[in-house]
Amino acid sequence: MSMKLYLESIVVSCLQILILTVLTVSAVKLQQKFKWREVEFDWPSLEVKQESIKSEKYVPSNNLPLGLDRWKDKLFITVPRWKSGVAASLNFVNISDGESPILHPYPSWEANQLPTEIGTKSESNPKLLKDNTTIISTFRVRADECDRLWVMDTGLADILGNPVQYAAPSLAIFDLYTDKLIRRHYFADSLLKEDSFFANVIVDAERGDCDNAFAYMPDLGGYQVIVYSFSADKSWRVKHNFFHFDPLAGDYNIGGVNFQWTDGVFGMAVGKRTRDGSRPVYFHAFSSTKEFMVSNKILQNETYSQNPESYYDYKLMGDRGPNSQSSAEFYDPETGVIFYTQVNKDGVGCWNTAKPLNPDTQGLVDSDSDALVFPNDLKVDNEGNVWVLSDRLPLFIFTSLDPEQYNYRILTGKISEIIKGTPCDIY
Incomplete structure (x- = not known):
């Protein structure tokens, strides 16, 4: 190879490295x-x-x-x-x-x-x-x-x-x-129940049919879900084995703190309406890496939801993989993607519900060992944005927070941008 071709190859290689570096830097997609x-x-x-x-x-x-x-x-x-x-x-x-x-x-x-x-x-x-x-x-x-x-x-x-x-x-x-x-x-x-604790509320409502709204309140300590009917102004509880925590997924290492939690059903997300008029309700226990689903019609039927036969209406969607415990999830109706917090990974994950749920179909849209230490809550607005709040909760509970550091953050990102290059990408 001539010296000229050799130098040109070096220049090309350097440009490729530079491009990859720029792409890597721009991969930090959530903006503070x-x-x-x-x-x-x-x-x-x-x-x-x-x-x-x-x-x-x-x-x-x-x-x-x-x-x-x-x-x-x-x-x-x-x-x-x-x-x-x-x-x-x-x-x-x-x-x-x-x-x-x-x-x-x-x-x-x-x-x-x-x-x-x-x-x-x-x-x-x-x-x-x-x-x-x-x-x-x-x-x-x-x-x-x-x-x-x-x-x-x-x-x-x-x-x-x-x-x-x-x-x-x-x-x-x-x-x-x-x-x-x-x-x-x-x-x-x-x-x-004695250990009942309610730290979440999920609303199942549609504009034009506001009086027919329902709310689902996961009871993370009682391993049940309370269902509330707005039209009837009445609530009832639903029980299922899938609402319990996984004893193999209760160990956490976050922000330098190791601890164990036994939180059961916690994250829930209401999906898009299907042809039969029902909507899937996705859910998972906090101390678990598995995702489940049940039709909203099962939860909304007070009588049938108590029937032992309803046990088989609940479905295992799959397992997200090791250390994928999540505090919150939210379904985006425009893309069919569920976004969820990744507390052990200082990040935010995603899953395109059109695909099977397994570790290979899970995307990590962002991870930051400073800005995303314990992403606690997550929502999608009606303008196509994800909003995430991180708060270093384990340090607050088990040690202490440094008042000289930024401990609490809210980050946001455009959905069409943050899923690019991930398994959740639909574009």
């Missing part, structure tokens, strides 16, 4: 929208804030964002009362806000204040709040196609400290145009 070292709130006044700090009703380091959802220019952000000193559990910021925006309590500041006494209770009624607009502690919320915000309120405060059950777990539903409460539904004691 918001970040906080510690969150701040829209206080009624400076005096109220100072008094709250003095009385320890507000402890900044105890306020950890966990859930999110978008409605128009609002991005709702939940702050569960894991510990004492949480200022407001349900909040929002505006999409147009700056890098570290303050949180605005929703529907009001007053609604997010803990009651001075525990709600009343009788044999026929669970613990009730005097004011049904009160939000005790919520982990996740859902803004539906009918412009309503569904809030799963655990009714439990200071979970990791000295727990207080102010009220029974309940669903609070708000009109997003007026910010007024539409309805509050308390779960009867007969639906609850």
Whole structure:
């Protein structure tokens, strides 16, 4: 080979390496929208804030964002009362806000204040709040196609400290145009188990048929799902073996912390309507790597869902592979892709539901050992964007967070872009 051809081959090789490097760099597809070292709130006044700090009703380091959802220019952000000193559990910021925006309590500041006494209770009624607009502690919320915000309120405060059950777990539903409460539904004691815990709400609703909406609340500690019918204003529980955790998938290593969890059914996603009018409901336990599916018609039929024959209506879709435990999932109706968090991989995964579910068909749309340490919640908006909230929860629970670092982040990405080059790509 001549010296000229040799040099030309070197140049070509260098260009190829450069192109690959650029492509690798551009593969970081989720863009950071918001970040906080510690969150701040829209206080009624400076005096109220100072008094709250003095009385320890507000402890900044105890306020950890966990859930999110978008409605128009609002991005709702939940702050569960894991510990004492949480200022407001349900909040929002505006999409147009700056890098570290303050949180605005929703529907009001007053609604997010803990009651001075525990709600009343009788044999026929669970613990009730005097004011049904009160939000005790919520982990996740859902803004539906009918412009309503569904809030799963655990009714439990200071979970990791000295727990207080102010009220029974309940669903609070708000009109997003007026910010007024539409309805509050308390779960009867007969639906609850000793270890019941509700950290998610999935809404099955369609515009044009809003009164016929259903909500599904996975009970991660009771290994069951509570189903709520909006039209009947009634709830019931559904049990199945697939709602339990996998004993081989309960070990986690996140952010340098090793721990074990036994959380059962947790992530759920409602798929596209099929020819027979039903919709598939995909679900998985948190401590599991397997994905399952059942028709929404099974869950919505209170009588049949209790029948032992319904056991065989639940289907195993497949296994995502080792270390693929997931806290949340969401179905995108435009692509048929389910996006899900990957807590052990500091990332976000995807699965095209038109393909079989196995490790080879799973995509990792992004992974970041700093920005995505414990991606906790994930949603898809109606503009084709994925929104992800990461919060380093294991460090918050088992060790401590460094207030000098950015601990909480919200990232977003265009679906058409983030699935390119993955097994989920449909384009």
